[in-house]
Amino acid sequence: MSERIPVFKPYIGVDTVKAAVDALDLGWLGMGSYVRDFEAGLGSILGVEGERVVAVNTGTSALHLAMLSLGIGPGDEVITPSFNNIGDFQAIRLAGAEPVFCDIDEETLGIDVEKAEALISARTKAVIGMDYAGIPCRLDALKEMAARHDVKVIHDAAHALGSRLHGRSMAAYGNITVFSFDPVKIITSIDGGALVVETAAQVEALHRYRLLGMDQSARRMYTNERAWTYDVADRGFRYHLANLHASIGLSQLELLGGFIETRRDACRRYASLLAAVEGLKLPATDFTDVAPFIYYVRVGGGRRDDVIRALGEAGVDTGIHWIPGHNFTFLRTCRRGELSVTDRIGREILTLPLHSFMPASTVERVAHALSGAIAQRRAA
Numbered sequence: 001m002s003e004r005i006p007v008f009k010p011y012i013g014v015d016t017v018k019a020a021v022d023a024l025d026l027g028w029l030g031m032g033s034y035v036r037d038f039e040a041g042l043g044s045i046l047g048v049e050g051e052r053v054v055a056v057n058t059g060t061s062a063l064h065l066a067m068l069s070l071g072i073g074p075g076d077e078v079i080t081p082s083f084n085n086i087g088d089f090q091a092i093r094l095a096g097a098e099p100v101f102c103d104i105d106e107e108t109l110g111i112d113v114e115k116a117e118a119l120i121s122a123r124t125k126a127v128i129g130m131d132y133a134g135i136p137c138r139l140d141a142l143k144e145m146a147a148r149h150d151v152k153v154i155h156d157a158a159h160a161l162g163s164r165l166h167g168r169s170m171a172a173y174g175n176i177t178v179f180s181f182d183p184v185k186i187i188t189s190i191d192g193g194a195l196v197v198e199t200a201a202q203v204e205a206l207h208r209y210r211l212l213g214m215d216q217s218a219r220r221m222y223t224n225e226r227a228w229t230y231d232v233a234d235r236g237f238r239y240h241l242a243n244l245h246a247s248i249g250l251s252q253l254e255l256l257g258g259f260i261e262t263r264r265d266a267c268r269r270y271a272s273l274l275a276a277v278e279g280l281k282l283p284a285t286d287f288t289d290v291a292p293f294i295y296y297v298r299v300g301g302g303r304r305d306d307v308i309r310a311l312g313e314a315g316v317d318t319g320i321h322w323i324p325g326h327n328f329t330f331l332r333t334c335r336r337g338e339l340s341v342t343d344r345i346g347r348e349i350l351t352l353p354l355h356s357f358m359p360a361s362t363v364e365r366v367a368h369a370l371s372g373a374i375a376q377r378r379a380a
């Protein structure tokens with residue numbers, strides 16, 4: 001019996017282990033010099049000019065602070081695809097605002113810009129674009145539409161670190177761009193997140209928000225020191241990133257190129273092995289400029305859950321990204337548009353295993369098991 005194939009398999013190499021040991025040896029475990037270096041490394045990979053990257057402890061915290069940074073609060077609405085991570089919905093609610101659920105487009109599985117426009121109300125403050133699986137959503141159209149209505153774009157690029165659109169990085173489109181480095185993302189800091197913002201004033205406010213509201217100088221903390229006198233002028237959270245986590249993120253950032261390259265190869269291999277399988281829909285991309293986070297297929301005809309079972313029996317784990325948000329008890333009363341594409345995709349979507357440095361033979365085993373599962377269903 002061959003080994004089970006997990007959906008996610010974080011790559012932790014000797015470099016990452018060494019980085020973590022070095023950070024522990026430094027003795028300054030909280031926010032410090034590694035955080036500065038991680039922010040600078042992200043800024044450089046994203047082509048961000050000036051110091052406009054702020055690292056925090058999770059992607060969800062980054063989303064919460066994105067809301068506060070844009071002045072979003074009680075009484076406001078934020079339009080989000082219902083087909084999104086729970087963190088986005090909770091972040092909107094944490095800010096005291098209300099999510100409004102929008103449909104997605106069939107091709108990118110990102111927000112349907114025309115349907116989003118139809119949902120804009122006098123209370124709308126922002127609209128969230130999210131790049132499903134690492135495939136950019138229609139960022140130009142979204143940005144143009146939002147500007148016309150004077151609402152902000154929060155770009156949740158948690159799936160898309162390293163993806164590009166029209167030659168530009170993912171940080172080039174939103175008023176605020178958000179990333180996550182949780183355990184399964186394309187790079188991990190075990191847990192972590194980051195925001196890219198537009199102004200130095202936003203950066204300063206975020207430095208206070210992430211550290212209990214204290215007006216500690218980040219510049220000083222970046223040298224592994226702190227002040228004992230400070231003021232607190234506003235609310236704040238314990239959202240800072242720790243040196244240990246930043247050191248791990250930094251070590252992973254160095255490997256990002258290889259992660260992306262080998263994930264792309266695996267996606268292309270899946271695409272060619274599965275192209276002829278009847279009843280499957282594959283991502284509509286050749287993965288040029290895509291940094292793939294997950295590889296998904298769509299299983300039509302109400303057969304997805306049988307396919308999941310058959311794959312499980314063949315030792316292949318799968319995932320579901322996601323159950324659409326409007327199905328959750330907590331969010332049942334949220335305003336929404338027509339969600340027919342979301343509902344259908346939510347029944348069809350299936351995440352196959354995708355790892356950095358995934359061997360071709362593993363991709364082949366998954367593809368073989370999937371074709372077999374579908375053929376078996378046909379015969380039944």
Ligand SMILES: *Cc1c(COP(=O)(O)O)cnc(C)c1O
Nearest residue numbers: 058059060085087158180181182
């Ligand atoms: C992972 C993820 C988040 C949340 O990030 P955490 O670091 O897990 O809090 C938000 N949005 C998307 C699209 C994600 O994939």
